[in-house]
Structures are given as structure tokens and as C-alpha cells.
Amino acid sequence: MTVHFKQVTIVGVGLIGGSLGMILKQQGLADQVVGVGRTIENLELAIKIGAIDRHVQDPQLVMPGTDLVILATPIESYSGHLKQWGRYLAEGTIVSDVGSVKGPLVEQAESLMPPGVHFVGAHPIAGKEKSGAGAATSDLYQNALCLLTPTARTNAEALGKIRHMWEVAGSNVHSIDPFLHDWILGAVSHLPHVAAFALMNALSDLQQHTKGDAELLNYSGGGLRDTTRIAASSPEMWRDIFLWNKDNLVLMIETLEKHLQRMKSYIQQNDEAGIEHEIAKARDARQRLK
Amino acid sequence: MTVHFKQVTIVGVGLIGGSLGMILKQQGLADQVVGVGRTIENLELAIKIGAIDRHVQDPQLVMPGTDLVILATPIESYSGHLKQWGRYLAEGTIVSDVGSVKGPLVEQAESLMPPGVHFVGAHPIAGKEKSGAGAATSDLYQNALCLLTPTARTNAEALGKIRHMWEVAGSNVHSIDPFLHDWILGAVSHLPHVAAFALMNALSDLQQHTKGDAELLNYSGGGLRDTTRIAASSPEMWRDIFLWNKDNLVLMIETLEKHLQRMKSYIQQNDEAGIEHEIAKARDARQRLK
Structure with a gap:
């Protein structure tokens, strides 16, 4: 052509x-x-x-x-x-x-x-x-x-x-399909952005409750840097994406909340097998991502 | 010496x-x-x-x-x-x-x-x-x-x-101080691991609800790869870390949950200013992390 x-x-x-x-x-x-x-x-x-x-x-x-x-x-x-x-x-x-x-x-x-x-x-x-x-x-x-x-x-x-x-x-x-696109991108892109923004804001909160003058971010390794890299994104652009993909994203945030809640309960209950199972599932899924 | x-x-x-x-x-x-x-x-x-x-x-x-x-x-x-x-x-x-x-x-x-x-x-x-x-x-x-x-x-x-x-x-x-160490590492290392594990497990759930035979992970860019890199970690090692730093970590997961909940509410309420403010705060904090 x-x-x-x-x-x-x-x-x-x-x-x-x-x-x-x-x-x-x-x-x-x-x-x-x-x-x-x-x-x-x-x-x-x-x-x-x-x-x-x-x-x-x-x-x-x-x-x-x-x-x-x-x-x-x-x-x-x-x-x-x-x-x-x-x-x-x-x-x-x-x-x-x-x-x-x-x-x-x-x-x-x-x-x-x-x-x-x-x-x-x-x-x-x-x-x-x-x-x-x-x-x-x-x-x-x-x-x-x-x-x-x-x-x-x-x-x-x-x-x-x-x-x-x-x-x-x-x-x-x-x-x-355009609506399937929004579901998929909601999961692999929009939700990770929500998570990265929330994690950075949680760290700012935790900084406020840190004793002495220790700066949390001075103690971070490569893990935090990678996990939050996409948090340095445009507020205007992501505000619009979140609102235009609202229904998918709200459900997806709730799915993420469910898994955080589950891990928290396992930790609170000293459930070694539960924690290990959750991490092993996550690790196996991550290893499939090249 | x-x-x-x-x-x-x-x-x-x-x-x-x-x-x-x-x-x-x-x-x-x-x-x-x-x-x-x-x-x-x-x-x-x-x-x-x-x-x-x-x-x-x-x-x-x-x-x-x-x-x-x-x-x-x-x-x-x-x-x-x-x-x-x-x-x-x-x-x-x-x-x-x-x-x-x-x-x-x-x-x-x-x-x-x-x-x-x-x-x-x-x-x-x-x-x-x-x-x-x-x-x-x-x-x-x-x-x-x-x-x-x-x-x-x-x-x-x-x-x-x-x-x-x-x-x-x-x-x-x-x-x-050893206890300050645990607070700091809880924030900059253990909490990001919890978040990465939960995000991978949320994606596995969302995969189950994806229409047709679309594989979510085939549509991911560098953002998801970075955000979840640390999810490919040892279940035994992280199980132990989570349990030995339990009290800090439970509070920190709750802080992360609070910020996810807040972003979700802003999205549900179409609160453009609220969403933008949360993202801008996260971006500014991330930009301080070299």
C-alpha cells in the first residue's frame, strides 16, 4: 500500500x-x-x-x-x-x-x-x-x-x-476493541500509576512520623526508585486518564485494596503460610513478565 | 586501625x-x-x-x-x-x-x-x-x-x-538505632515490596476477568515492569521480614490504604482538583528522590 x-x-x-x-x-x-x-x-x-x-x-x-x-x-x-x-x-x-x-x-x-x-x-x-x-x-x-x-x-x-x-x-x-483497550490499560498502566502515586504519598506521611531528622529517602535502594519511577508523571494528563477510565479504575483500585488488606491480615495473624503463598503467587506472576 | x-x-x-x-x-x-x-x-x-x-x-x-x-x-x-x-x-x-x-x-x-x-x-x-x-x-x-x-x-x-x-x-x-532502622526500612523497602506483591496479585485477579483471550501482561510497557520488579523476590525471606517488622508494617500498609482510598474517592466524585493535587504531591516527592 x-x-x-x-x-x-x-x-x-x-x-x-x-x-x-x-x-x-x-x-x-x-x-x-x-x-x-x-x-x-x-x-x-x-x-x-x-x-x-x-x-x-x-x-x-x-x-x-x-x-x-x-x-x-x-x-x-x-x-x-x-x-x-x-x-x-x-x-x-x-x-x-x-x-x-x-x-x-x-x-x-x-x-x-x-x-x-x-x-x-x-x-x-x-x-x-x-x-x-x-x-x-x-x-x-x-x-x-x-x-x-x-x-x-x-x-x-x-x-x-x-x-x-x-x-x-x-x-x-x-x-x-476500544473498551477492552481501557480495561487492559487500566490494569497494566493506570492502576500501577495509582499505586505509585499512593506509595509516594504514603512515604511523605510516614516521613512526618519519623523520629529525629532522619530523611527516609536517604535510606532507599533501587527497589523504591524503580517502584515509584512512574510517580514522576504529569498531574494533568493522569487526572484526565483516571477520570475517563473511572469505572474500570475504581474496580481495579478495589482489587488492589483487597490484596493489601489480605496481606495485612496475614501479617497481623502471624499467618506464615498465607504470607508466603501470597508472595509466591506474586513472584510467579512477575516471573512471567519478561 | x-x-x-x-x-x-x-x-x-x-x-x-x-x-x-x-x-x-x-x-x-x-x-x-x-x-x-x-x-x-x-x-x-x-x-x-x-x-x-x-x-x-x-x-x-x-x-x-x-x-x-x-x-x-x-x-x-x-x-x-x-x-x-x-x-x-x-x-x-x-x-x-x-x-x-x-x-x-x-x-x-x-x-x-x-x-x-x-x-x-x-x-x-x-x-x-x-x-x-x-x-x-x-x-x-x-x-x-x-x-x-x-x-x-x-x-x-x-x-x-x-x-x-x-x-x-x-x-x-x-x-x-535498630528500631529506627526498622521504621525507615519498613517505609522505603518493606512497604514497596508489599505494594509490588499486591499489585501483581491484583493483576492476576484482573486477568481472570478479562474478556476473550487477551493476556494483560502482553500489553504492558516499562512502567509495570519497573513498578513490579521487586515482586520477583524470595517468599521465605520476605515472609520473615514482614513478620519481624509487623507493627511498623501494619501501620504503613494502612497509610498506603488511606492514600489509595483517597484517590479512589476523588475519582468516584470526579474531583479533578483533588486528583491533580494528589498526583502533584506524589510527583514532587518523587522528583526529590534522585
Whole structure:
């Protein structure tokens, strides 16, 4: 399949959007890549590193000539963006995204598409601790999983083009139901973030109850560093993810609470076999995770 | 200070004990290092890699000629060991350990010392995922923290010798009250282990409720891998640590539960500001952890 776009507009040129822009340009997938964003400094930087060709303040002006829009802003802002410039999109245009929640977001985006404009939900599972266009690299998606979330309403040709784009980026592309996506990512990504945030906040509490002037964090080894690495994440981004995946996440937090409660009871009751069984189960499961 | 031992007996020649044995021999801190353990294969391997000079089946036979004993077995076994061969120790001998819990263990060990035998509690904070003498390396303790836990009963000269030994091993040695040690390590090590075990077990539960044949762990990125790395730890070792640090740990698990409960409520109530505040607090705390 030959996939080529005349003009791709990336809304939100951060780490994720900027890296995709670099790939679109380097791989010759687009004649022109336009950036839309809130801060001029970041957009100028994006031009300098080759993530976009130019940027505009009024997305309305470029949307009629755009054949692919990538939404790479916080998921909560999707509807505001689509309401602002959706009606300027030409028939046949594809709108795709990179958001970490899919089910209700895809439903919303589909409902906001003008006639003849095709939405394709996508979630490249990649990232690093740094953010902004300055952190973008053209190998960010190499060997990373990229999940596409087609529905009964998804245009097959548009889906094929988005799949091709992510394959060219080096990703392992899989299609999955958008609501199943949210269940799975809730378990393997959102819940671990909740746990890491709660653990850091518990440590802050415990610091307050520490005798003398001992600084707890001065005594930590690699274990705590690894366990809480993802706690250094964006509050705005994760607030939105938690709320958009609310029902799954509440149930999952309760599942985690159940296991903490169980371990606590075993410890309180000096139940050696119970503790050992819980740890052995966890260890065996962890050893299956390569 | 010149510190030299005629004969060091290491009880439990695994990763920790074996690495210390290699250092004692390579640095010329001991004329002879004797190993005591349960499996001959492991002890033979320890000789081969230069962690010990020889091994014995009956520790009683070597204890009279030993001037330093290192207890490097699971903490639950300390009293059994001390009762088996403690009475054969000569006056002036030092007994030290490497255990992850100190307060009640140090009290117990001190109460089991024969007259004139000096106990010095020590906890080198080092380790890796592999275990056994085969994983031992002479640089394991380089730049690692090593906590000594003297009490009012600790012999100053014995303490100085143990400090010197760990400094020669390359550790940053600090002295700390044994009960404060347990509070601190409870927070920065034992609680993160509880959290990692509970998270893995929660994921196993959630897998059971996953539609179709999707394997949750196939969708995980680096976040889950880091967060749960320490879940692949020894059930026996951690069972003992949890029970010996029971009172601290129960309170700490409750602190973690409180923060999970709080985040869950904010999510249930769509409290955007509350969620964002909790995450920002966690992120700020995590950013202070280098």
C-alpha cells in the first residue's frame, strides 16, 4: 500500500506528537507537517528539530487543506478542539489520536466528526520521563506496541492508512476493541500509576512520623526508585486518564485494596503460610513478565 | 586501625554472604574464611569462586577457632543457629549479621550471646535479582549503604571492626538505632515490596476477568515492569521480614490504604482538583528522590 499525505496537522507538538512529526517527514509520508499548539517557543523548537515544517495560530486556516489530523493533546481537550475546527475539515480527511483512554473518547470523537471525515483511534504505548518537542526522537516508537481501536463505524481505508503509518514508525500494531483497550490499560498502566502515586504519598506521611531528622529517602535502594519511577508523571494528563477510565479504575483500585488488606491480615495473624503463598503467587506472576 | 581476623565463619553463603567472603579474602581481612550452609553444591561453588576457603558440616567444630561469625541466613533462623553453636564461641569473638530487620532481632541476638561474645547488628543495603553463591561479586557493596545498629550493650571495639570491614567493602557505613532502622526500612523497602506483591496479585485477579483471550501482561510497557520488579523476590525471606517488622508494617500498609482510598474517592466524585493535587504531591516527592 502506498500511503502518502499532502498535509498532516499535528495538534499538540509534544514528545508524542513531535516524534510522530519527525517520522512523517523523515519517512516521506507527508509533503508538509503543520503544528498547532499553545506555546510559540515549543513550536519554534519543533521546527528546528524537524518535527514540523511550520505552525499556525488558527487551526481553522489549515484544516481545509489537511488530509490527516493527529490529536496529541490531553484527552480532556479533544471535544474543545474538534468543536473549534472540525467543521473546516474536508470530506475524506482522517482524524486520529494518541490518547491513553479510548472507549468513551472514541465514541465522543466519532459523534463529533463531520460527514465524510473518518476517525481512527490510536494509542502508541511509548513515552519517557521528559516531555515537550525538545524530547522528541524519530525512534520513540521503534518496537513499541501501538493499539488501534476501530469500531463498527471505522472506515477501513482510513484504518489501513493509520496502521501503515505506525508500522513505518517501527511499532507493533494491533487492533483491539476500544473498551477492552481501557480495561487492559487500566490494569497494566493506570492502576500501577495509582499505586505509585499512593506509595509516594504514603512515604511523605510516614516521613512526618519519623523520629529525629532522619530523611527516609536517604535510606532507599533501587527497589523504591524503580517502584515509584512512574510517580514522576504529569498531574494533568493522569487526572484526565483516571477520570475517563473511572469505572474500570475504581474496580481495579478495589482489587488492589483487597490484596493489601489480605496481606495485612496475614501479617497481623502471624499467618506464615498465607504470607508466603501470597508472595509466591506474586513472584510467579512477575516471573512471567519478561 | 588494623583489622584482621584469623578465621571468619560465614553462616549462609548466598549472594550476600558469598560476596562478603570474596571481599574478606581479596582484601586480606581474614587468614581463612569458612562456610556453613545447607547444600554442598552451593558451598563447593563458593570455594570455586573464591568466596570461602573451606566448608564444614558441623559449625560447632570451627566456632572455637573463629573470631568473627557472619550470620547471613534468613532472619527467622538466627536463634536456631545461635542455640546450636553459640556456646562454642570463644571469648572476644564477634558475631555480626546482614539481616533486613534489626530491632527485635538485635535484642534476641544480644540475649543469646555467651559472656564475652560481642554482637554487632549490620544491614548492607545491596542485592540483585539473582541469589546463591554463584551470583556473588566482590563489588556488590561498592557505594552501597551499610547500616550498623549498635545498642547500649554494643562493644565499641567490635563495632569499630565491623565498620572497618564494611568500609573496606566499599560501603557508606552509618550507625542508626535498630528500631529506627526498622521504621525507615519498613517505609522505603518493606512497604514497596508489599505494594509490588499486591499489585501483581491484583493483576492476576484482573486477568481472570478479562474478556476473550487477551493476556494483560502482553500489553504492558516499562512502567509495570519497573513498578513490579521487586515482586520477583524470595517468599521465605520476605515472609520473615514482614513478620519481624509487623507493627511498623501494619501501620504503613494502612497509610498506603488511606492514600489509595483517597484517590479512589476523588475519582468516584470526579474531583479533578483533588486528583491533580494528589498526583502533584506524589510527583514532587518523587522528583526529590534522585
